[in-house]
Amino acid sequence: MLNIEISFQDSWTNQFLDEHRNPLFTSMSGFNAKQRKLSNVVFNSNTAPQQTLVEHVRQQNRDNPGMALRVPATYDNTVRGVVARLLGEVRRLSNLDAEHPLHSVLSGMTYTLDISSEESQLASLATPPNDLQGSGAGVLEGALAIYKDTPIARRLFGHLEHNLKTILTNPGIQGTWYPSGPADLIARLSTLKDEQVLLKEENPLEWPTLLNNYASWLNGELAKTSFKDVGIKPPEGWNLAGSLAVLRIYQLSDTDRTEAIAMGTLTPRGGFGGLAMTGNIGNITIKDIYANTTGGKRAVSTRMPYQSEMWVEHNGKKMSFPVGIIKKTGNLRISIVHSDEYELAKRIQDASVSTFQFGKKGLAFVKNIYVS
Secondary structure (H helix, E strand, C coil): CEEEEEEEEEEECCECECCCCCECCCCHHHHHHCCCCCCCEECCHHHHHHCCHHHHHHHHHHHCCCCCCECCCCCHHHHHHHHHHHCCCCCCHHHCCCCCCHHHHHHCEEEEEEEEEEEEECEEEEEEEEECCCCCCCEECCCCHHHCCCHHHHHHHHHHHCCHHHHHHCCCCCCCCCCCCHHHHHHHHHHHHHHHHHHHHHCCCCHHHHHHHHHHHHHHHHCCCCCCCCCECCHHHCCHHHHHHHHHHHCCCHHHHHHHHHHCCCCCCCCCCCECCCECCCCECHHHHHHCCEECCCCEEEEEEECEEEEEEECCEEEEEEECEEEEEEEEEEEECCCCHHHHHHHHHHHCCCCEEECECEEEEEEEEEEC
16 A cells, blocks of 8 residues: 655635636625625534534535535645646546546545644635725716706606605606706605605605506506516615606606717617616616716726635534634545555656645645555
């Protein structure tokens, strides 16, 4: 039996790709979404040697298959790669021919990996570019047609000069008002949204009829357009004043819509940036409204912090602690049963591999090789 004793340090244990070699996450929001509502791991003091940090995460991975913070179920691939590297093979094992002699070596291999120390630390990982939440959207440029005294501005938003009750009882109403800029539009729609709350509180008996009549009228008008299947939620969540602007956008003729898109008033898909065109229609997203009138590129993030809060139960109490990159240091003992073990030992010596990479980021060296 050929025995190889290896010492390694600071090897990253975490797994970042799934079984198909696709990223488990590409942004902080995607990572956090997969770390919610995880089941707790119960710490058993009678099996303390097995309750390492890696084993803790492995148990949570088994109980929560969708977790983003993962570690491999075994170290098999790492050890196979170490043996291949010591024998002078630098290609990926998956790229080797089925007849490659290394396969017979690996089939007779067993190993024991002892971790002498492990630690968790916060790390910064590179990601594809993602919009930076809460960042500026650029510098305000010259006003679009929607922020000037133009027919389309009055057509879409003229009704906002009236109070909400007038709009709801006379939904076909027009007006001469137009927003002078994004802040003006945001302020007016926000004010009218506040009026919804007041109308409901001050007129609890009248409000349901007022709301349902308006919603029925709007859905009927929407059904006359080519956008009747946009997926609208119940009216309780709408910005009612904004929903009338949404309807009027949908009512634009193909010619007017094409012109509005060309002028930058509407998005390429025919919506108004920052105004909900589906779901709870009429509600606003402030940063997206501003994005329509700004120049330059939006700030993006290409890195993310990698750390998550993990929970454990011990003696009936729940405790949490942060887990990020798990670094391990320890020793690896590999035993190989082969038809010519002395030849294998000679090949390892001839390859003359000094220090080598162990797993992710780790360094290792061979302490001893002998045949028993």
